[in-house]
Amino acid sequence: MIHWPAVIHHTDDVELTYVHDQVQWQSDADLHAASYEESDCLIDADGHVFGLTKKKDGFIEPEPKGDTMSLEQVLGLVKAHTAQTGACCVAKLYAPTIKDALEMLRAITETS
Numbered sequence: 001m002i003h004w005p006a007v008i009h010h011t012d013d014v015e016l017t018y019v020h021d022q023v024q025w026q027s028d029a030d031l032h033a034a035s036y037e038e039s040d041c042l043i044d045a046d047g048h049v050f051g052l053t054k055k056k057d058g059f060i061e062p063e064p065k066g067d068t069m070s071l072e073q074v075l076g077l078v079k080a081h082t083a084q085t086g087a088c089c090v091a092k093l094y095a096p097t098i099k100d101a102l103e104m105l106r107a108i109t110e111t112s
Contacts, residue, residue, distance in 0.1 A: 002062060003045045005102045007077070008052070011039035014080040018106045032059045043069055043077075045099035074098045078105045 008017040008031070019025055019042070025032055036052035042062045043049055047069040050062035069077075075093065078101050083090045085108065095101035 002042070002050065003048070003099075005099070005106065006042050006044040006050075007102055007105065008036075008042050009040065009077060011037055011041075014077075014084045016077060016081045016105060018102065018109055020106070034060065036060065041065065043074060043098075045097075045102055047071070047074060047098045069098075071095070071098050071101065074101050078102075078108075081105065082108055 002022070004019070004021040006019045008019065010017075017031070019031060038051075038053055040052050041049050042052055049065045049067040049069060051065050052060050052062060054061045054063045075095060078095075079090050079093050082093065082105075093104065095104050
């Protein structure tokens with residue numbers, strides 16, 4: 001079960017795609033009907049990692065990989081994404097939880 005919000009991480013790309021909830025996932029064809037690489041993944045608010053290659057009825061069905069990312073790993077992804085947008089002081093970004101880090105990403109994405 002995915003604990004929203006979540007982000008899509010494309011391997012070898014620092015850009016992250018924020019996904020607010022299940023409704024957004026299901027209603028946005030760019031998210032659930034896209035073609036993902038084997039190593040692309042969705043990371044939820046608890047750090048659980050989901051693969052994005054399983055299709056059911058033409059839609060991507062996130063599948064648990066059995067892996068989790070730590071807060072530090074998720075913050076690293078958020079910092080890399082934020083640096084790409086040209087923000088300053090990226091090294092000082094901090095969040096106490098993964099969910100907070102994802103919400104910070106949402107706020108940064110909406111203002112850039």
